[in-house]
Amino acid sequence: MRIHHCLQSLLLCCLGLIMASTSAAAPDDLIRIGGDHNYPPYEFINEDGQPDGYNTELTRAIAEVMGMNIEIRLDQWDSMRNNLETGQVDALQGMVLSEDRTRTYAFSPPHAIINQSIFARRGEARVADLAELRGKEVIVQNGGILHDYLLQNRVGANLILVDTHADALRLLASGQHDYALVANLPGLYLERELELSNITPVGQPFGAQHYGYSVLKGNEDLLARFSEGLAILKNTGRQQEIYDKWLGPLEQPGWPWAKIGQITAWISAILLVVLGGIVVWNRMLTRQVSRRTEELKLQQQQLIQADKMTSLGILVSGVAHEINNPSSLLLLNLPVVKDAYQDLETILEEYYEKHGDFDMGGLAYSRMRDEVPRMLDDMLAGTHRIRRIVDDLRDFARQGPADLDEMVDLNDVVATAIRLVDNTIRHATDHFEANYGDNLPAFQGNAQRIEQVVINLIVNACQALESSDRSIRVRTLLTPDRKLRLEVRDQGRGIEADDLSRLSDPFFTTRREQGGTGLGLSVSASIVQEHNGNLTYRSQPGKGTVAILTLPLSQGTPTA
Structure with missing residues (x-):
């Protein structure tokens, strides 16, 4: 009995160890994606307490096309960077690329371009260069790309670190410190949403940095899945739809966005000249001219097509009417002819058995007796097809809507x-x-x-x-x-x-x-x-x- 109890206990222990090891070895296919909890319109926590924004919707779309099981976590940016480095999240859905960061992180192709802006209270002088911030009190997001930049380039500003862009703009609007350095679109978005009417950008947007998914070096396999998903969304146009939904309204023409768009366009043009020179610029102009030419050709083709369809509709309407009469006659008479031939078959067979083969329509009856029913069936099927085509022609030629109310x-x-x-x-x-x-x-x-x-x-x-x-x-x-x-x-x-x-x-x-x-x-x-x-x-x-x-x-x- 003691042996039986010992074996039973040993079996239970083994079973427990197997279940524990199975649970521990079960593949964890959940991918944890991190981001900033207050960086609109890219990523933020919405009024329902859920992750939202351009980055978030893009991540979910990539997960859908790639079949990935994901969980999106948004928190303070410096905490999220730390969570990535400690393995608590697998990837960040939006990080600005810099040479210094490439030593630690691997980056996907960009899904947006981030420009930076200097904000000040209204009435302050414009700032043409970051060197003018030396000795000034500058509010910046802790762990953000501008924080990294100011430290690496020893600008000499007195840095006031905050958790979010919203905190930086609120602090500036309350009358504290001299300037706030924030990303351009989030700054404009928050200025409008928070109704901070006493602050404004005081310099042209600068930076034009690539913004995309990032992982720790060594995790490039996961990054490749996001890059592939992003490429699929770009090719299908879905990424552009998501971009237009979240970032398009901030790029609509009209004050103040028109002025901001013009400034951004000038900065982009200057950067292109510096990076690519006159050759690249000429190629861009050539592509623009080609695109405009194609649009004009397309409009001309559409006008020609509309005129052609009107004329063709009138012609087709008459043709359909003329074809319909003889086809109706065939549909009426062919079944009668088929029934008549079936009635004659008995007489023809008797004659064939008594007198042998004879000519029928220039061919031997022994051959024609099998062919005639098939020919009649083919003729009837062809006539039905003519009727269907005529019906389609009538639909095509119908002038004006029947009832559109x-x-x-x-x-x-x-x-x-x-x-x-x-x-x-x-x-x-x-x-x-x-x-x-x-x-x-x-x-x-x-x-x-x-x-x-x-x-x-x-x-x-x-x-x-x-x-x-x-x-x-x-x-x-x-x-x-x-x-x-x-x-x-x-x-x-x-x-x-x-x-x-x-x-x-x-x-x-x-x-x-x-x-x-x-x-x-x-x-x-x-x-x-x-x-x-x-x-x-x-x-x-x-x-x-x-x-x-x-x-x-x-x-x-x-x-x-």
Whole structure:
């Protein structure tokens, strides 16, 4: 009995050790990302106590495309730098690159450019150079890039260290000390948000430093994942969307942002001249001229296309009417002819058995008896196809909207279209995703007509996929300029650049051998034009296509 109890105790101990070791050895796939808790609009704690800002949204987007499990922690900047060095966080989502910092940290490609500014109380003289700060009391963030710079270059200012940019600006606005050195956009953002009307930048923005993800040296494998995710977001345009959402409003024209933008542009131009010389500057001008020329050509093509579509619509309407009459006659008579031939088959077979083979239509009956039913079936199928093409032609040639007085919910229209083509979607892909924007305002138009457009876009995306492991993503949103937007994004074969401008041309199709008529997108373009909207496409061969439908809000729709 004692032996039995000993064995039982030993077994329990071993089991406990195994479970403990298994728990200890379990892979910790959680990646801890750190950042500043008060550095808007890049990163900050919002009113709900959650991490927010440009850096935070970008990090979550990278985690999504790379399949990473992350946790974002925001705290005082100097504490976060210490946490990175002690291994309490794995990476920082925003750090300015400097030569001194590269000895300790590794950096990703930049996701923003940070300029610095000198703030003072209104009425103070302008500061042209940091050397003018010698002997002055200067407020700066503890552990920030400017703190590092002032120490390394021995500027000779009396440094007043604070935890955040907001603390620096509040202290300056309260009448204490001489200057505050903060990052340009966060300084402008906080000046506006905190309503600090007695302080202002007193020098041109300077620095223009790269700002991106950082890890301790030796952890470059993790950094490579963030760099790859960032590259994907840049290529798909998602990084630009996040940038415009958070940083775009501060770059909008109008006082005081227009003046700030002009100053930043001049500084950037001077830096480019210094770094690249006249050759780089000339290349930039050449690219600008080329881009403007392409825009003018595109506008001209659109005008020509609009005129062509009007003329073609009138022609097509008449052609469709003329084709419809004989095709209706064929659809009526071919089934009768087929029934008549089936009734004759018995008589023809009896004659064949008694008298042998005979000519029928210039060929032997023994051959024609199998061919005639197939020919009749082919003729009937072809006539049905003619009827479908005529129906598409009618849709394309329809002049003016039938009724555009409904108040339409874009999310409802998209959801209905997805239900209608659910079978097509399920046969095309195992990875379909639909994301609907919250509280989208209605637009004035025709729900059924826009539903036809959405169906065409989704079906085209399904037909573009080469295997079911490729994905299709549908998304609705409200753009910053108050327009409704639908995106249908596929990972299909893509479209050649020369063909993109021809997608809305009637009868143009890359699927002629599979039965495509080239009218679906033409009809869609006409419907969108009726609604004063816009239908555009972005594509790369082998990487997929994005179809973008933009619709204006109806007049009188609330904008807030």
